Amino acid sequence: METGAVTLAQPARKFWILRNSPNNRPMLDSTINVRHLAHLARLNLTEEETVAFESQLGQVLNYVKTLELLDVSGVEPTAHAAPVFNVFREDEIRESFSESEALANAPRKANDLFIVTKVVE
Amino acid sequence: MSQLHELSLTELRGLLTAKKTSPTEIIDAIASRVDAVDPSIRAYVYFDPASAKKQAAKVDLSLPLGGIPVAIKDVINVKGDQCCCASKILDGYTAPYDATSIRALRSAGAIPLGRTNMDEFAMGSSTENSAFQITRNPWDTTRIPGGSSGGSAAVVAAREAVAALGSDTGGSIRQPAALCGIVGLKPTYGRVSRYGLVAFASSLDQIGPMTRTVEDAALIFKAIAGHDEADSTSLNTPVEDPLPLLRTGINGLRVGLPKEYFIKGIEPGVEKAVRDAIKQLESLGAEIHEISLPHTEFAVATYYIIATAEASANLARFDGVRYGHRTNQADSLIEMYGRTREEGFGPEVKRRIILGTYVLSSGYYDAYYLRAQKVRTLIRRDFIKAFEEVDVIACPTTPGTAFKLGEKTNDPLQMYLADIFTIAANLAGICGLSLPCGFSEDSGSRLPVGLQLLGAPLDEAMLLRTAYAYEQATGWHKETPAL
Known part of the structure; x- marks a missing residue:
């Protein structure tokens, strides 16, 4: 194990053995379709990034599979740790940004509007 | 006598109220120090002492932080200043409003x-993911300052700032505080308003102070904590003043040592410093109990599902329409989004958006995201149960000292594991603090080690009191890097 690396769950150690195997190719039991996800996320990627992310995120997914070791049946999910829910304010008019303040950082604007690329034919 | 830039916030407040110095003199001293050392540390991305001096002229020195300049992480909106999150996608963005925490600092007399x-959008553990510059650790400039609040930690350690604000999603205040030898407090989730903090993972993010001393951290925490109706997760609970409790000592305090945090793989110098610190707590009257947090080993995996899922949703707002960078090479709207984001985001942000999109996508949501939220419940229960038996948990902040620049940049998973001891506190929503507890030698460098104290929800006063007792008994905070 490398200096500074820390022993974690059993699968993490297994992961280390895999990564340090002679051909040094991570054994992916999770494939991740980066091209499809990039489209969903509206994020163009280069060919090099796509290939690199497939390998790197495959390793990360392999690691997060440790969670499968736990029995979570009957456990409620936690969305956030603050004991506050359904917070509403009074429905009243309040001061907010003027048009010029709201548009101050816009990359393209005209007539108090944001300009976007044409959407309809 | 010490020069002004060498003094703590509390010491400077003493001089200000005795009229032995002025806010302008303090700002000038800080500016000279920045000129002298920041070319080798590179911790500031924006520094405008002239504007601060204008604000200083109007400041009320009778306020708790009156006349004190505070450095702000580039992820918190300060009206009229840039707020770029160290990202190209926000290049040229000027904050149109003050974050609630900034407004609170100003109300207490402080000057941003x-x-x-x-690290870009607070994603990282070394500040090497900044799109702007590499920041160096003041104790050894060939090493990282930690991250993601590496700049805030470095300016405080290098005496280029009196104090700073950072943000902590998985350890981003505590880890760089430990690696730079300063104090960093991550308050309970909901304690400090997130309004005006650019969101990374909304259920985990929390703003907190980074300072030279525990008392300084208590002063800033008191100023920024409290309910804010602009943040729907803000807790409407009174904030206990931590200052009167600071000097009450820790006799009879029950300190828990989680066995899962003292594991094979910790650097020996770090383990020794932390074990010595625990002996010190014992000699100050604390009772030491071994405890168990059985789901600790699952925290990193849980975090990298939940944090990336939330980030992929939060970062959808950077679309080239309302603010920031926009590509000039697109014919269709969808191509405009795709290219703007390709050109604007750096590699780690892209990686996390892809991972977050994956764990939320159809067919994988239950297997990853929902499961992680359930494990999060188990992690939170571990802590709630532990705090029935002990008042404070003590452990290392990090498994090692500051690593070399470039050492982990090509191995995202190893970088993620740098945060194994800090992440669980964010998932559980509890408070945590790191403070200096000694040094460890590595390859001829003498590097700071952090002691992490974890407290029950809303119990920041207990953390600060424990930290203060330890700090006063040891004096590690008086050590400064040779620059």
Whole structure:
């Protein structure tokens, strides 16, 4: 194990053995379709990034599979740790940004509007 | 006598109220120090002492932080200043409003001065993911300052700032505080308003102070904590003043040592410093109990599902329409989004958006995201149960000292594991603090080690009191890097 690396769950150690195997190719039991996800996320990627992310995120997914070791049946999910829910304010008019303040950082604007690329034919 | 830049916030307040110095003199001293050392540290991404001096002229020195300049991480909006999150996608963005925490600092008399470098959108553990510059550790400039609040930690350690604000999603205040030898407090989730903090993972993010001393951290925490109706997760609970409790000592305090945090793989110098610190707590009257947090080993995996899922949703707002960068090479709207984001985001942000999109996508949501939220419940229960038996948990902040620049940049998973001891506190929503507890030698460098104290929800006063007792008994905070 490398200096500074820390022993974690059993699968993490297994992961280390895999990564340090002679051909040094991570054994992916999770494939991740980066091209499809990039489209969903509206994020163009280069060919090099796509290939690199497939390998790197495959390793990360392999690691997060440790969670499968736990029995979570009957456990409620936690969305956030603050004991506050359904917070509403009074429905009243309040001061907010003027048009010029709201548009101050816009990359393209005209007539108090944001300009976007044409959407309809 | 010490020069002004060498003094703590509390010491400077003493001089200000005795009229032995002025806010302008303090800002000038800080500016000279920045000129002298920041070319080798590179921790500020924006620094405008002239504007701060204008604000200083109007400041009320009778306020608790009256006349004190505070450096702000580049992820918190300060009206009229840049707020770029160290990302190209926000290049040229000027904050149109003050974050609630900034408004609170101003109300307490403080003056925001300078934006500090960070990992892009707070994603990272070394500040090497900044799109702007590499920040160096003041104790050894060939090493990282930690992250993501690496700039805030470095300016405080290098005496280029009196104090700073950082943000902590998985350890981003505590880990760089430990690696730079300063104090960093991550308050309970909901304690400090997130309004005006650019969101990374909304259920985990929390703003907190980064300071030279525990008392300084208590002063800033008191100023920024409290309910804010602009943040729907803000807790409407009174904030206990931590200052009167600071000097009450820790006799009879029950300190828990989680066996899962003292594991094979910790650097020996770090383990020794932390074990010595625990002996010190015992000699100050604390009772030491071994405890168990059985789901600790699952925290990193849980975190990298939940944090990336939330980030992929939060970062959808950077679309080239309302603010920031926009590509000039697109014919269709969808191509405009895709290219703007390709050109604007750096590699780690892209990686996390893809991972977050994956764990939320159809067919994988239950297997990853929902499961992680359930494990999060188990992790939170571990802590709630532990705090029935002990008042404070003590452990290392990090498994090692500051690593070399470039050492982990090509191995995202190893970088993620740098945060194994800090992440669980964010998932559980509890408070945590790191403070200096000694040094460890590595390859001829003498590097700071952090002691992490974890407290029950809303129990920041207990953390600060414990930390203060330890700090006063040891004096590690008086050590300064040779620059």
